[in-house]
Amino acid sequence: MIIRDATFVASFQNEKSCPKDGLPEFAFIGRSNVGKSSLINMLCDKKGLAKVSNTPGKTQLINFFNINGSWFLVDLPGYGYARTSKTTKAGFQKMIEDYLLKEKIW
Template identity: 65%
Template structure:
């Protein structure tokens, strides 16, 4: 598929505020630092659409990207060994669960 456009839409921790456009949405979930954000950049052929880091725990929000104006890619925080506080891990877990529900 040719990616003609890939635009950052918004970042959220509140699922109710996420985009409601009735278009397909593909999200990546996995352990922290496995390369979820890098995969989004690879797929869209954009170097820094999604923020990446060698330090686990870079992605801390629900990030929506609109692709070709007709579907979303979603970057989520990782689980497992993100270098963030226990409190932040709980927060991530809560909104990620709400997102998938």
């Protein structure tokens, strides 16, 4: 698979508002600050495509990137130790769970 084109689509606050056009989606899940967003930038060979930070909790929304016009890479918030309030963390967890459970395959 050669990634020729990687384009930011949009950020979504919840699973319901994510694109529903049936294209395949590949998402990375993991604790905050492990390098999920950096991995997306590396795979796409595009620095700054996904936002990265030294501080855990940078990715706060569900970010869709269209790859070669035919599938999506999805950057999710991390779980665990994002440096933010308990309420915000609980929000991230719900966002991640709803996203993962929508097709019930993972």
